Amino acid sequence: MSEIAVVTRPSLPSTRFLRRAARKPLGVVSAAYLVLLTLACVLAPLIAPYGPLDEDLTHVQEGPGAAHLLGTDELGRDVLSRLLYGGQLTLLGVVECVAVLLIISLPVGLAAGYLGGWVDRAVNAVVDLLLSVPAIIVVLAVLAVFGSSMTAAMVTFGVLGSAGVIRVVRSAVLSVREELYVAAARVSGVSEPRIVARHVLPRIAGPVIVQASLFAAIALAIQTGLAFLSLGVAPPAPSWGGMVGEAASLIDQDGWLLVPSGGIIALTILAFGLIGDAVRDATVEGWSAASAGPAAPPAARTARRRSGSATAQALGTTETTDTTDIDGAVLAVRDLTVEFDGPSGPVTVVDGVSFTLRAGEVLGIVGESGCGKSVTALSLLQLLPPNGRISGGRVLFAGQNLTAMSEREISRLRGKSMAMVFQEPMVSLDPSFLVGAQVAEVVRRHDRVSRAAAKRRVLELFEQVRLPDPEGTARRYPHELSGGKAQRVCLALALAGRPSVLIADEPTTALDVSVQAEILDLLRQLRKETGMSIILVTHDWGVVADICDRALVMYAGQIVEQAGTKALFREPWHPYTLGLQDCNPQRWTADGDLPVIPGTVLPPASWPVSCRFRERCRFAASDCALAPIPLELGADDREVRCIHWHEVAPARSV
Amino acid sequence: MRTLIIRRFVTAIPLIVVVTGVTFVLESLVPGNTARAIIGASGSPAAYQRLRVQLGLNNPLWYQYWQYLDQLVHGSLGTSVFTGEPVSTLLNQRLPVTLSLVLLATAFCAVVGVLLGVISAVRGGVVGRAVEVLSLVGLALPGFWVAIILVAVFAVTLRIFPATGYVAPSASVSRWLWALTLPVIALGLAGVAGVAKQTRDSMKDVLAREYIRTLRACGIGWRSIVWKHALRNGSIPVVTVLGLVFVSALSSTVFVEAVFVLPGLGSMAVTATGEHDIPVIEGIALYFTVLVVIVNVLLDVVYGMLNPKVRRA
Numbered sequence: 026m027s028e029i030a031v032v033t034r035p036s037l038p039s040t041r042f043l044r045r046a047a048r049k050p051l052g053v054v055s056a057a058y059l060v061l062l063t064l065a066c067v068l069a070p071l072i073a074p075y076g077p078l079d080e081d082l083t084h085v086q087e088g089p090g091a092a093h094l095l096g097t098d099e100l101g102r103d104v105l106s107r108l109l110y111g112g113q114l115t116l117l118g119v120v121e122c123v124a125v126l127l128i129i130s131l132p133v134g135l136a137a138g139y140l141g142g143w144v145d146r147a148v149n150a151v152v153d154l155l156l157s158v159p160a161i162i163v164v165l166a167v168l169a170v171f172g173s174s175m176t177a178a179m180v181t182f183g184v185l186g187s188a189g190v191i192r193v194v195r196s197a198v199l200s201v202r203e204e205l206y207v208a209a210a211r212v213s214g215v216s217e218p219r220i221v222a223r224h225v226l227p228r229i230a231g232p233v234i235v236q237a238s239l240f241a242a243i244a245l246a247i248q249t250g251l252a253f254l255s256l257g258v259a260p261p262a263p264s265w266g267g268m269v270g271e272a273a274s275l276i277d278q279d280g281w282l283l284v285p286s287g288g289i290i291a292l293t294i295l296a297f298g299l300i301g302d303a304v305r306d307a308t309v310e311g312w313s314a315a316s317a318g319p320a321a322p323p324a325a326r327t328a329r330r331r332s333g334s335a336t337a338q339a340l341g342t343t344e345t346t347d348t349t350d351i352d353g354a355v356l357a358v359r360d361l362t363v364e365f366d367g368p369s370g371p372v373t374v375v376d377g378v379s380f381t382l383r384a385g386e387v388l389g390i391v392g393e394s395g396c397g398k399s400v401t402a403l404s405l406l407q408l409l410p411p412n413g414r415i416s417g418g419r420v421l422f423a424g425q426n427l428t429a430m431s432e433r434e435i436s437r438l439r440g441k442s443m444a445m446v447f448q449e450p451m452v453s454l455d456p457s458f459l460v461g462a463q464v465a466e467v468v469r470r471h472d473r474v475s476r477a478a479a480k481r482r483v484l485e486l487f488e489q490v491r492l493p494d495p496e497g498t499a500r501r502y503p504h505e506l507s508g509g510k511a512q513r514v515c516l517a518l519a520l521a522g523r524p525s526v527l528i529a530d531e532p533t534t535a536l537d538v539s540v541q542a543e544i545l546d547l548l549r550q551l552r553k554e555t556g557m558s559i560i561l562v563t564h565d566w567g568v569v570a571d572i573c574d575r576a577l578v579m580y581a582g583q584i585v586e587q588a589g590t591k592a593l594f595r596e597p598w599h600p601y602t603l604g605l606q607d608c609n610p611q612r613w614t615a616d617g618d619l620p621v622i623p624g625t626v627l628p629p630a631s632w633p634v635s636c637r638f639r640e641r642c643r644f645a646a647s648d649c650a651l652a653p654i655p656l657e658l659g660a661d662d663r664e665v666r667c668i669h670w671h672e673v674a675p676a677r678s679v
Numbered sequence: 680m681r682t683l684i685i686r687r688f689v690t691a692i693p694l695i696v697v698v699t700g701v702t703f704v705l706e707s708l709v710p711g712n713t714a715r716a717i718i719g720a721s722g723s724p725a726a727y728q729r730l731r732v733q734l735g736l737n738n739p740l741w742y743q744y745w746q747y748l749d750q751l752v753h754g755s756l757g758t759s760v761f762t763g764e765p766v767s768t769l770l771n772q773r774l775p776v777t778l779s780l781v782l783l784a785t786a787f788c789a790v791v792g793v794l795l796g797v798i799s800a801v802r803g804g805v806v807g808r809a810v811e812v813l814s815l816v817g818l819a820l821p822g823f824w825v826a827i828i829l830v831a832v833f834a835v836t837l838r839i840f841p842a843t844g845y846v847a848p849s850a851s852v853s854r855w856l857w858a859l860t861l862p863v864i865a866l867g868l869a870g871v872a873g874v875a876k877q878t879r880d881s882m883k884d885v886l887a888r889e890y891i892r893t894l895r896a897c898g899i900g901w902r903s904i905v906w907k908h909a910l911r912n913g914s915i916p917v918v919t920v921l922g923l924v925f926v927s928a929l930s931s932t933v934f935v936e937a938v939f940v941l942p943g944l945g946s947m948a949v950t951a952t953g954e955h956d957i958p959v960i961e962g963i964a965l966y967f968t969v970l971v972v973i974v975n976v977l978l979d980v981v982y983g984m985l986n987p988k989v990r991r992a
Contacts, residue, residue: 154693154697157691157968157975158697158964159929159964159971160930162933162963162964163698163701163702163964165933165948165952165960166952166960166961166964167705168952169705169951169952169953169954169955169956169957170705170955242818246822249821250821250822250823253934254933254937256949256952256953266823269824269827272827273827273830276835277835283824283827283828283831287820287824287828291819291820291821294820294821298818298819408895408896432901436900439896439898440896444896447889447896449889452889452890453890453893454893455890455893455894455912456988457908457911457912457985457986457987458908466903467894467898470900502988504988505991515893518893518897519897521897522897522898
């Protein structure tokens with residue numbers, strides 16, 4: 026028993042939300058307002074300046090003044106006094122309603138959630154029925170039968186309203202019931218009622234308070250509405266709703282009387298609603314606080330980030346000329362730097378990337394997850410998520426700098442000059458539209474042709490991407506396609522604008538192995554047919570070897586090596602390239618363990634100024650930690666970011 | 680899809696039995712019983728007894744209820760205690776008023792709410808804060824009070840809209856809309872913010888999806904992305920909220936019709952309450968229940984239209 030008892034209740038739960046709620050200013054103000062209001066109404070006989078029915082026909086319909094703080098009504102009765110006395114009935118109605126609601130919904134919801142089985146099913150059936158009952162009409166029926174009993178009306182409303190709260194209680198109980206500490210308590214012999222009282226009730230208190238206060242707001246609206254209709258209250262007696270009614274009959278003479286009566290109703294409803302909001306926020310915060318892990322001290326992050334962006338400034342070393350007049354270049358990227366908003370300010374995730382893409386070339390971008398490959402690809406067409414932005418560098422295409430373009434300008438280039446396909450074809454297509462219609466919209470965007478012509482072009486494109494049964498496929502929704510077919514549709518979308526550059530971000534990663542080969546085949550054929558250049562982001566060396574002419578190896582936001590595919594495989598210069606190739610499963614020989622690079626890519630906020638691969642590198646020496654490592658230009662236009670690269674090639678393991 | 684709709688209607692049968700049963704049991708609870716209400720406190724005991732026999736009130740309750748259900752199956756809802764007219768005739772006269780009001784209020788919430796929601800999802804800023812304020816205001820201000828304020832400002836002071844009354848659309852569509860403008864705003868104000876918030880949240884969710892990025896990468900314009908693709912995908916949860924708006928607007932007609940003196944079911948329920956006219960209230964309860972059931976079925980159909988996965992299942 027002692028061992029099981031070690032499973033304790035999580036430290037965060039239960040009534041802490043009340044303390045958190047107490048820190049919400051709006052919630053506190055609302056609670057204070059309600060307490061004061063209730064006190065004032067209860068003590069009305071002591072503090073009200075006049076009696077609720079004291080008429081003074083010499084002072085009729087006076088505005089606010091010293092004698093009557095809120096003025097007088099058509100019979101010269103003091104509005105403030107009537108509000109205070111009227112509040113007794115109104116608030117009593119709310120209390121009756123909420124009390125009935127809780128008396129019914131707590132035990133029933135607890136029983137349904139805790140006992141389950143047929144009890145749960147029966148309760149659910151009744152709740153479903155009650156939720157569809159027109160509550161207000163039933164309340165009117167009750168009033169018709171019981172004459173003007175507001176209590177009967179509010180009790181009825183509470184009964185009908187309990188259905189919704191039963192649901193909330195039930196689902197809250199269900200989630201608590203399965204928790205370890207409850208199970209532990211049960212095993213260690215604590216009686217069921219005690220478990221409910223000690224463990225379950227505190228945990229469902231938050232949702233229940235939220236529901237109760239929101240329902241109080243509704244009950245107040247209903248109570249005042251009924252009183253407004255002169256139902257449930259005998260006329261000379263004051264009530265808030267009744268006072269609105271009296272004021273309404275005078276609107277063509279005097280609007281003031283609507284203000285105090287309507288105002289106090291609105292304020293009180295608002296107070297109940299805000300308390301509900303505050304408690305809900307506090308409960309939700311409790312949960313997210315519990316699930317979030319320990320955060321690194323923000324100061325350290327900021328410091329690192331600053332040095333990181335300093336690196337970006339310092340590293341202009343291999344900055345070539347800013348022209349694209351390299352032989353047959355279609356795209357030139359110069360010193361591209363991308364940052365994302367982090368918890369403590371912007372963090373650089375792509376750091377001074379430069380490369381050139383030649384016509385008809387397939388350029389691979391390789392690296393582990395988190396190295397900035399996909400971000401680099403996305404930033405070329407400015408498709409970064411809202412928390413990311415290009416903070417420096419240029420993307421030169423057809424004589425234009427894309428990074429300087431507005432969203433409107435670049436959206437004209439997207440699909441037409443450069444197109445993109447993504448990793449997950451199944452979620453990359455709009456689920457609500459037929460795939461044929463999606464491709465047709467893109468076709469019409471680029472070609473401005475008739476619907477019929479667009480339809481013909483869609484079928485052409487589907488044939489071009491080797492989709493069997495193009496017409497049948499066009500009439501399908503994305504969820505009716507296999508991953509391979511969906512990726513072909515995505516390729517058709519990308520080809521619709523006849524782009525000269527296709528950016529493919531891990532286009533085969535999410536697909537079955539056999540389908541991967543087909544898609545790569547297709548890319549190779551498309552390149553041959555259209556002459557377009559392809560940027561292929563991948564972590565798979567097989568893919569690089571299969572299709573790429575040249576590859577960039579990225580590590581921690583930087584290019585660490587760039588070379589032709591053959592050279593890169595024959596003689597990797599950077600330790601990271603070597604490590605990646607060594608741990609490629611296809612090179613693995615059965616007699617040894619699969620080699621791995623020790624450690625993982627650090628999060629961008631903690632990238633060092635010096636060599637970023639140093640801590641995982643078997644060639645690391647003391648000089649690696651001294652300064653930023655420049656990208657060195659070697660023979661055959663190869664580039665490498667390593668000061669010990671001469672040692673790497675001879676150390677090749679296989 | 681069709682079986683789903685049929686199942687919806689079949690499960691509505693016990694609901695109708697419960698709603699009518701509840702009001703029926705209420706009716707049997709004296710003091711305000713029907714015979715006494717008709718005959719008044721001054722009626723002689725003999726006349727009272729005669730009337731009870733005539734109304735079948737001396738039969739056991741289950742038998743009375745059985746007779747009621749039997750009538751119901753044959754399309755009769757009994758007769759009004761107060762006017763002696765068939766309840767169904769009375770209600771059918773008034774149904775168009777309430778339906779116009781509630782449908783227009785729902786449409787008002789849909790158009791204004793979706794518009795505000797989309798703008799605050801895409802732009803945020805001022806509109807976003809306006810939606811927050813509006814949702815507080817919509818929550819806090821009871822419909823009947825808003826209704827009176829609207830009357831005071833737009834009907835009494837500015838004299839733009841009529842304060843009371845109803846014009847059938849068959850007589851004049853423009854005057855019908857004119858007469859219903861203020862009531863529709865009073866009914867719909869609370870719902871606008873709810874629709875706007877849901878639209879904003881689901882639009883934000885959808886705009887972050889991969890397929891939106893695909894469409895952008897293909898060069899599709901922002902307008903088409905927002906209003907066609909994101910709104911279409913984001914509208915499914917909004918439809919649920921619109922269903923709730925319809926139901927709560929239906930309930931609020933009880934208060935709002937009274938302010939604008941509209942001859943609908945809501946104001947009739949209030950009058951019938953004062954007159955202890957239980958058969959009429961019972962009939963209105965039934966009408967409201969059936970309306971809610973129909974709306975739920977319509978929602979299922981709309982879900983199917985919006986979500987191909989449901990439609991093609």
